[in-house]
Amino acid sequence: MTGRLLNDYYTVTRDLGSGGFSTVRLGTNKSTGAEVAVKTIQKARGSDNALIRNEITMMTYMIQHKAVMKTNHVINMVDVFDEPRAVHVVLEMCEGGELFDRIIAKGQYSEQCAATAIQQICCGLRGLHTVKILHRDMKPENLLYKTKEEDSPLLIVDFGLSTIQGTPDAMDGLFGSLDYIAPEALTRKAHCEATDMWAVGVIM
Structure with missing residues (x-):
């Protein structure tokens, strides 16, 4: 996670939405062409950083227990990039809206x-x-x-x-x-x- 850069692996283009502490953009895997959603939070936002780190902890835990969960109704985390100025969580693409x-x-x-x-x-x-x-x-x-x-x-x-x-x-x-x-x-x-x-x- 740490040391790798998002832009080395994904081309990030248009905004898909934003929340209270993050921005979600469209990303494309440079190797496979697969589209993903990239959720980004700037580390300068202080306390909000705890939210994204908690989300990473939860989703990493879910990946480890996916076989036990036995559900297709929880979004999948694809990757995480922990950069000096921001944390990027790469998620499966959902195009249908809220x-x-x-x-x-x-x-x-x-x-x-x-x-x-x-x-x-x-x-x-x-x-x-x-x-x-x-x-x-x-x-x-x-x-x-x-x-x-x-x-x-x-x-x-x-x-x-x-x-x-x-x-x-x-x-x-x-x-x-x-x-x-x-x-x-x-x-x-x-x-x-x-x-x-x-x-x-x-x-x-």
């Missing part, structure tokens, strides 16, 4: 479409919870469709606030987005699988 955007575009989901989406979200969470990962920021903005097709798989993304149960927590404070936070999180009690499931209920 669940949030599809909800807005549709206006309303049919019962069948809603059931399919929730089933896929729960499948992803089951994989995470099997290996003791709590997401802690489940919301439509953190759920991406793999493609633009109507029946595209839905993937859980953004693990900056996640934690592994039974290990020291790398993050302090109140976690998640206010509209989706479970009661125990608001009262600073210990998070558990039910904390994520509460957010799924709000999404539904």
Whole structure:
């Protein structure tokens, strides 16, 4: 990870989006031509750096336990480049946009479409919870469709606030987005699988 430069391996072009502490751009592998999403955070942003490092820790852990997780509904990390001024996380490409955007575009989901989406979200969470990962920021903005097709798989993304149960927590404070936070999180009690499931209920 350290010592290698992103531009030696990937051609990075247009912006795909930005979040509270990162920018996501389109990347192309110079050897294979495969398209990826490159999530970048500048190290100068101080405390935000803890979020990206926590995300790298979580996704590295997921790679090590992928066989146990048994789910296709969690985004894959392809590579990490830790450069002097920035950290770049290379992720599989998702072109279908956020669940949030599809909800807005549709206006309303049919019962069948809603059931399919929730089933896929729960499948992803089951994989995470099997290996003791709590997401802690489940919301439509953190759920991406793999493609633009109507029946595209839905993937859980953004693990900056996640934690592994039974290990020291790398993050302090109140976690998640206010509209989706479970009661125990608001009262600073210990998070558990039910904390994520509460957010799924709000999404539904």
